[in-house]
Amino acid sequence: MPKPVIVLAFANEPPGSDGYLRNLDRELTALKQLLHRAEDAGLCELEILSRATLDDIFDVFQRPKFRNRIAVFHFSGHAGSQEIFVTNPEGGKTSEVHSAGLVPFLGSEHSLHLVFINGCLSIQQAKELSRCGVPAVIGTLQAVDDQVATDLSLLFYESLADGLPLEEAWREATLQMIAGKGSHKVERYYRGLDLTTEETLPFPWELLYREGSESVKEWSLPAAADNLLFGLPPVPSHYALPEAPYRFLSRYEKDDAQVFFGRSRYIRELYQRIISRQSAPLLLLFGQSGVGKSSLLSAGVFPRLESHYDLIYLRRSPESGLDGALLKALELETMPTDASSLLVRWLELEAATDKKGRIIIIDQAEEAFTRPSKNKPDEWTNFWVQVKNIFDQPNQRPKGKLILSYRKEYDSEIDKMAADFRIEREKIFLEKLNEKDIIEVVSGLTSNENLRRRYRLQIEKGLPQEIAGNLIMDKDSAIAPVLQIILTKLWERQVSE
CATH class of the missing domain: 3.40.50.1460 (Rossmann fold)
Known part of the structure; x- marks a missing residue:
């Protein structure tokens, strides 16, 4: 290029x-x-x-x-x-x-x-x-x-x-x-x-x-130079190469960071928004089911942040709800009665460490709609009240961010609720893998000498382009899961031979 x-x-x-x-x-x-x-x-x-x-x-x-x-x-x-x-x-x-x-x-x-x-x-x-x-x-x-x-x-x-x-x-x-x-x-x-x-x-x-x-x-x-990871911290060396480089239908975890490819643009965008003091305190990450939101966070972004930030990753559960996840991230057992208590607690946790801030990620937030808590009928309202109390005053906000991750079909409702509570936010829509992304994923294990020596993968000339072309043709397919199935099968065949 x-x-x-x-x-x-x-x-x-x-x-x-x-x-x-x-x-x-x-x-x-x-x-x-x-x-x-x-x-x-x-x-x-x-x-x-x-x-x-x-x-x-x-x-x-x-x-x-x-x-x-x-x-x-x-x-x-x-x-x-x-x-x-x-x-x-x-x-x-x-x-x-x-x-x-x-x-x-x-x-x-x-x-x-x-x-x-x-x-x-x-x-x-x-x-x-x-x-x-x-x-x-x-x-x-x-x-x-x-x-x-x-x-x-x-x-x-x-x-x-x-x-x-x-x-x-x-x-x-x-x-x-x-x-x-x-x-x-x-x-x-x-x-x-x-x-x-x-x-x-x-x-x-x-x-x-x-x-x-x-x-x-x-x-x-x-x-512009197609070098999207330039200037970002590298994946720490303590993340060893996994035994198997493909995940079939499982998501990529932090330990898979060295073999996670195809999402450089979003890694950079999320990283920069998280570290910027000028960006909004609430980041909304959304995309269709199976597009790879959790993998992007766990394998793409977290390893590059962990040296400088406290990272708290939680999935919303019916038992604790969204506000319960927020309490756990702030190391509290019960919801305080004082409106400013969560803010004070977040600031205390940041002051007690030499890290640059505490990043709280609540994944699968859409389950507050699909799997509502029986004992929390006002789950969303209570959650937004707490978020507003934390971020309402720009000069008193924590140094870290709150990231909500959810499926795209719930974006309009979630965004409207945040707007109704006048919470400053920025949105990141994770699109399906495009042709260039797919080629990067297929070719990833041959991208440096360390990966080539470890996995000894041989990729036929033109195969990445052929796979990308076939997947892109089906506009309704869930590209990321299908691609992982294909690559896992090809990998298993090579290992068996």
Whole structure:
């Protein structure tokens, strides 16, 4: 799979001149180091135009090597509402590149996900780029401080190179900048600001999303490079390879983590939502029966979290109900009468350990509908009351999360109840395995030397594609269980031979 290309373009006035940007060389050097690390990790290709001319910018997009592959275009230098200033090939001061030509040109590059114009007064160009089709654009509202522009750029691309999604990388960069410089000292961000004004000014950089392209918020280098587990903690070495690598109709457990394949995208998504302080405290994971929700949690996510989090996995039972599962997860025997007691208990448990937080997972929550407790007629209501008491105050929430897992046919009811109680939540729909996922599962045991040496599995050329094609054809089939049956039978046949 071709890797995404990041183009960095820089242009400066001659040293010693009035418009010379002293921090531009520092930005170039630091970004080169940051993104070369991402390049070495296989996440991207980097193309640097250190003294970018008009021809350089157009040529880089037209090169056959980069055609339809440039995902990020970054410009640092002087800019205005309708132009950027690039290197003059004849020497001397920079020359103008007008947005009337540049904007539609960049807007026609369908591979672009982000354009960052890190120069003064570029918000109008950012708006035009957004209207022309670029999914995400960063521009500036006013003339900005040179050093602040450099620092913000480095913070943003460092997070992007670490594998964070675009929106989260931008949010972390801006929050870190504000934390360091404050939100009330606006003169630290702006250049040439009239300090006599009483107007309250906003943060001078703005990230715009084109209407209909909001999915770009989740765009990341690991996803674009098809290296979705990049940057995530590896499966701990104490998880040995299981004797049999396939589970037939059983779910994958933590001890099967080394042979669990096909769900990298969801492993990354769940992991990032769990560790993010900005994500909702309640995560709703749902999918059709047999799609692999429990396996995803147990074999895909938990082993990568256990070193840093306390993980409490429970299945809802008719005897204890949902609120009983919550009590058990918080190591309590009876429901307290004080509304804040569960919150206090959760915070106490987190304070008593050096882990980053307590993650509580209640699986098979739909059984509160299918196998209701006779002695708990108001099971759902009582549960939501307790959840609301825990998460109602954003500044007092636990560091961990609550994850509810259930079958998709109950999603509308569960989501509506959470909405009625005004509980902040995020939803993750686990889709059926697609063709690419199936190929990864079938080929998984040959993906590294350790697995090849342990299982000595021989896979005929074209077999993964053939299995994937046959399974995908039947749109109504439960793909994951059928695939496990097929692979278990093939494995048993090889062992017997």
